[in-house]
Amino acid sequence: MTAALSRDQMAWRAAQDLADGAYVNLGLGMPVLAASYAPDDRDIFFQSENGILGVGPLPAEGQGDRELVDAGSRVVTLRDGAAVFDSAASFAMIRGGHVDITILGAFQVAANGDLANWDAQVPNKGPLIGGAMDLAAGAKAVHVIMRHQTGDGGARLVEACTYPLTAAGIVKRVYTDLAVLDVGPDGFMVREIIPGLSRDDLAAATAAPLTFADDCRDLFAPDISVNKD
Amino acid sequence: MTAALSRDQMAWRAAQDLADGAYVNLGLGMPVLAASYAPDDRDIFFQSENGILGVGPLPAEGQGDRELVDAGSRVVTLRDGAAVFDSAASFAMIRGGHVDITILGAFQVAANGDLANWDAQVPNKGPLIGGAMDLAAGAKAVHVIMRHQTGDGGARLVEACTYPLTAAGIVKRVYTDLAVLDVGPDGFMVREIIPGLSRDDLAAATAAPLTFADDCRDLFAPDISVNKD
Amino acid sequence: MIDKRVDDLSTALRGLQSGASLMISGFGNAGIPANLVRALAPMGLSDLTLIINAIRRIDECDATLFDQKRIGHVVTTAFRGPGRTPANFEEQWQRGEVTLDIVPQGTFAERIRAGGAGIPAFYTPTAAGTSLAEGREQRLFGGRMCVLEEALRADFALLRAQKADRYGNLFFRGTQSNFGSAMATAADITVVEVEEISEHTLPPDQVHLPGIYVDRVLQAPRLD
Amino acid sequence: MIDKRVDDLSTALRGLQSGASLMISGFGNAGIPANLVRALAPMGLSDLTLIINAIRRIDECDATLFDQKRIGHVVTTAFRGPGRTPANFEEQWQRGEVTLDIVPQGTFAERIRAGGAGIPAFYTPTAAGTSLAEGREQRLFGGRMCVLEEALRADFALLRAQKADRYGNLFFRGTQSNFGSAMATAADITVVEVEEISEHTLPPDQVHLPGIYVDRVLQAPRLD
Numbered sequence: 001m002t003a004a005l006s007r008d009q010m011a012w013r014a015a016q017d018l019a020d021g022a023y024v025n026l027g028l029g030m031p032v033l034a035a036s037y038a039p040d041d042r043d044i045f046f047q048s049e050n051g052i053l054g055v056g057p058l059p060a061e062g063q064g065d066r067e068l069v070d071a072g073s074r075v076v077t078l079r080d081g082a083a084v085f086d087s088a089a090s091f092a093m094i095r096g097g098h099v100d101i102t103i104l105g106a107f108q109v110a111a112n113g114d115l116a117n118w119d120a121q122v123p124n125k126g127p128l129i130g131g132a133m134d135l136a137a138g139a140k141a142v143h144v145i146m147r148h149q150t151g152d153g154g155a156r157l158v159e160a161c162t163y164p165l166t167a168a169g170i171v172k173r174v175y176t177d178l179a180v181l182d183v184g185p186d187g188f189m190v191r192e193i194i195p196g197l198s199r200d201d202l203a204a205a206t207a208a209p210l211t212f213a214d215d216c217r218d219l220f221a222p223d224i225s226v227n228k229d
Numbered sequence: 230m231t232a233a234l235s236r237d238q239m240a241w242r243a244a245q246d247l248a249d250g251a252y253v254n255l256g257l258g259m260p261v262l263a264a265s266y267a268p269d270d271r272d273i274f275f276q277s278e279n280g281i282l283g284v285g286p287l288p289a290e291g292q293g294d295r296e297l298v299d300a301g302s303r304v305v306t307l308r309d310g311a312a313v314f315d316s317a318a319s320f321a322m323i324r325g326g327h328v329d330i331t332i333l334g335a336f337q338v339a340a341n342g343d344l345a346n347w348d349a350q351v352p353n354k355g356p357l358i359g360g361a362m363d364l365a366a367g368a369k370a371v372h373v374i375m376r377h378q379t380g381d382g383g384a385r386l387v388e389a390c391t392y393p394l395t396a397a398g399i400v401k402r403v404y405t406d407l408a409v410l411d412v413g414p415d416g417f418m419v420r421e422i423i424p425g426l427s428r429d430d431l432a433a434a435t436a437a438p439l440t441f442a443d444d445c446r447d448l449f450a451p452d453i454s455v456n457k458d
Numbered sequence: 459m460i461d462k463r464v465d466d467l468s469t470a471l472r473g474l475q476s477g478a479s480l481m482i483s484g485f486g487n488a489g490i491p492a493n494l495v496r497a498l499a500p501m502g503l504s505d506l507t508l509i510i511n512a513i514r515r516i517d518e519c520d521a522t523l524f525d526q527k528r529i530g531h532v533v534t535t536a537f538r539g540p541g542r543t544p545a546n547f548e549e550q551w552q553r554g555e556v557t558l559d560i561v562p563q564g565t566f567a568e569r570i571r572a573g574g575a576g577i578p579a580f581y582t583p584t585a586a587g588t589s590l591a592e593g594r595e596q597r598l599f600g601g602r603m604c605v606l607e608e609a610l611r612a613d614f615a616l617l618r619a620q621k622a623d624r625y626g627n628l629f630f631r632g633t634q635s636n637f638g639s640a641m642a643t644a645a646d647i648t649v650v651e652v653e654e655i656s657e658h659t660l661p662p663d664q665v666h667l668p669g670i671y672v673d674r675v676l677q678a679p680r681l682d
Numbered sequence: 683m684i685d686k687r688v689d690d691l692s693t694a695l696r697g698l699q700s701g702a703s704l705m706i707s708g709f710g711n712a713g714i715p716a717n718l719v720r721a722l723a724p725m726g727l728s729d730l731t732l733i734i735n736a737i738r739r740i741d742e743c744d745a746t747l748f749d750q751k752r753i754g755h756v757v758t759t760a761f762r763g764p765g766r767t768p769a770n771f772e773e774q775w776q777r778g779e780v781t782l783d784i785v786p787q788g789t790f791a792e793r794i795r796a797g798g799a800g801i802p803a804f805y806t807p808t809a810a811g812t813s814l815a816e817g818r819e820q821r822l823f824g825g826r827m828c829v830l831e832e833a834l835r836a837d838f839a840l841l842r843a844q845k846a847d848r849y850g851n852l853f854f855r856g857t858q859s860n861f862g863s864a865m866a867t868a869a870d871i872t873v874v875e876v877e878e879i880s881e882h883t884l885p886p887d888q889v890h891l892p893g894i895y896v897d898r899v900l901q902a903p904r905l906d
Binding site: 277278279280281294295296297298299300303313314315316317319320321323324348351353354355356357358360361362363366367393394395396397398400439455 | 485487489545568570585586631636680
């Protein structure tokens with residue numbers, strides 16, 4: 001079997017679908033890596049749900065304003081044209097459908113677009129929701145980046161989520177280390193698959209039926225040697 | 230019968246009850262006159278529902294910024310410490326109970342505190358509500374300035390409003406040209422009455438039972454010869 | 459590359475059709491998009507819905523909107539002309555040619571804010587116990603009767619600000635913001651006329667409304 | 683004469699009693715009123731309710747609040763400590779010593795905003811169809827299932843800002859505002875620690891939160 005994509009390669013691939021002029025919210029973990037890989041010729045505003053529209057690059061180590069942080073609590077900068085506001089205004093923006101795309105991590109995505117990404121049912125730990133439910137319910141499009149399978153080979157693309165739902169029927173596209181899949185009325189449709197992986201192997205790694213797009217292509221991502229995170 | 234109070238005298242009397250440090254919204258007409266008569270030693274913020282907290286004095290004729298207006302559409306100034314915001318934020322402030330007192334005009338006030346001040350049922354004219362219902366429902370205290378009787382001698386202080394209600398059971402105090410009355414569980418209680426007017430005459434001008442406070446006093450207002458409006 | 463600047467009124471209002479709903483900002487003479495309003499009647503549209511705080515301001519701005527019977531429905535807090543004789547719009551309403559939703563001003567602002575904030579409905583104490591609440595769903599919260607109000611949205615929002623940049627970021631002057639800030643969030647297409655389009659991007663501390671809510675900005679001098 | 687400045691922590695927190703509810707601002711390390719938080723445990727109170735975005739931040743700020751069992755109830759979007767072993771607050775929750783309302787972050791912000799804005803309840807699509815909506819009132823609006831959410835209020839709100847003036851007007855730096863702006867509107871008493879109390883009144887264009895929402899301001903340096 002050919003090499004699965006790395007975290008950064010998955011983020012890179014997801015970033016290629018961000019349109020010029022898009023307003024985008026990136027979840028913690030792999031999604032936020034995508035900000036580094038958006039094509040340079042596209043003018044994109046990254047929203048951070050704690051109150052920024054237009055997150056800029058990370059400042060040099062030790063630089064930056066400690067009172068200016070993103071949703072991952074990292075000290076950040078502002079890009080040209082940015083605005084800052086409070087959390088109620090920020091979630092009004094999110095819930096109101098003004099953010100074009102949110103890219104989120106996930107534990108599971110179901111063939112009907114259900115998303116489970118907030119409660120991994122870890123024993124002895126308290127619950128953590130954060131902004132995921134609002135982003136999933138509010139953004140115009142919800143894209144997911146996640147590994148195709150769990151560490152012990154379990155499926156993450158499933159008929160029905162077994163983990164508690166974040167939102168029902170809202171995922172439009174999934175980027176995994178093996179494939180890019182759209183979620184439509186007929187369930188998962190494979191748009192891209194990594195070179196050398198057979199369709200049967202992909203189906204075996206998936207716990208829901210797959211269809212393959214007529215123009216299903218190789219999933220390409222450049223060799224990213226330096227982690228830009 | 231002794232002289233009833235003028236419009237400016239009624240406004241003056243209402244202004245004397247504005248506490249130091251109060252946040253106050255003044256309705257159109259007589260209420261807005263009260264801003265000129267607040268005692269100089271009191272630090273009062275006047276709220277204007279179109280988006281000002283801290284309305285200042287009117288600018289000199291022809292001066293001022295035409296884009297800075299109050300709820301009466303007059304060009305105004307800002308006082309020291311003022312803030313400006315949008316209408317949704319302004320009514321959040323009003324509805325949320327942050328304004329200490331609103332002084333409103335009225336057609337009728339009932340003995341149970343009902344207020345009718347928005348719909349005089351003028352034939353052939355369209356309805357006009359403005360912010361009155363929100364102010365009446367939201368302010369911590371609602372005071373009313375109005376003439377004690379209509380132009381043709383009808384009562385405005387009534388058992389039950391005949392005009393459509395603005396809000397139910399919210400008026401706390403009424404300033405008329407004849408008296409100052411509190412509205413409590415037992416209906417209208419006269420706190421002050423103009424010198425020379427008998428209690429029977431006041432009762433005759435009122436269409437609801439009156440009680441008189443034990444310390445009922447003369448209603449005094451200075452001679453205001455210059456209209457400061 | 460984001461550039462929301464447009465060069466003329468027809469581009470600013472492109473896509474507006476008969477039957478459309480329009481939110482229009484303004485309180486008193488502050489924040490009224492008079493250039494955009496005056497461009498409406500010549501477009502020859504009909505059955506427009508106007509969502510505006512005080513209808514009188516529109517009539518003063520361009521009486522032909524009602525004279526030419528372009529308006530079918532109005533949502534407002536004040537549907538009254540000056541003086542004792544009825545205005546044209548009041549007569550059209552009495553004849554049933556224009557229908558009307560009359561809304562308390564705070565509820566009007568909050569319904570628009572809700573429309574932009576993804577809140578489909580909310581309860582408010584305003585108007586409870588009044589004739590406006592008759593036939594409406596009412597409910598007690600904390601012992602207080604409240605009325606259910608639904609969000610307001612529109613096809614277009616037209617507003618006026620002092621400054622914009624190419625991202626559509628807006629700076630309001632004085633009390634210009636009034637209903638415009640919320641309206642911009644609650645319309646499919648938001649068009650803003652401004653006194654000045656800034657050569658430079660507005661700094662974050664001057665951005666009163668982020669450009670995400672704005673689709674088109676047009677430089678146009680204040681009309682009186 | 684309005685003067686909301688106070689000189690010390692005990693005056694800032696005067697009136698706070700056992701059983702009280704506290705809203706505390708902060709997201710990441712921005713806008714956390716650490717001086718006020720650290721003054722809580724020594725007051726010897728019990729059965730406090732904390733309303734805060736992420737409980738971990740409070741525990742990092744002053745672990746004695748849970749160690750001394752001062753907290754009875756928590757309303758939060760994130761009730762999780764770092765690492766795999768449970769934090770003290772997670773253990774107290776599992777033992778039933780602390781009760782918990784877990785709320786999506788946007789709903790959390792909106793419920794607080796509603797508490798300050800006189801909106802007793804609203805509908806939101808967030809959490810519809812999830813386990814959080816079970817047993818709750820749900821309703822269709824425009825074909826979309828929504829959940830009824832009620833306003834949140836508190837006895838005290840504690841927040842941090844960059845600057846204040848004697849009127850209580852606040853200026854926030856960076857993303858310091860986060861939940862604080864709404865919390866200030868939704869509490870009976872709002873206490874703000876600031877880096878600087880301005881000698882001069884803040885000009886209107888620097889007032890991010892009007893002083894009407896603020897009861898006490900205390901100068902106190904940022905703690906890490």
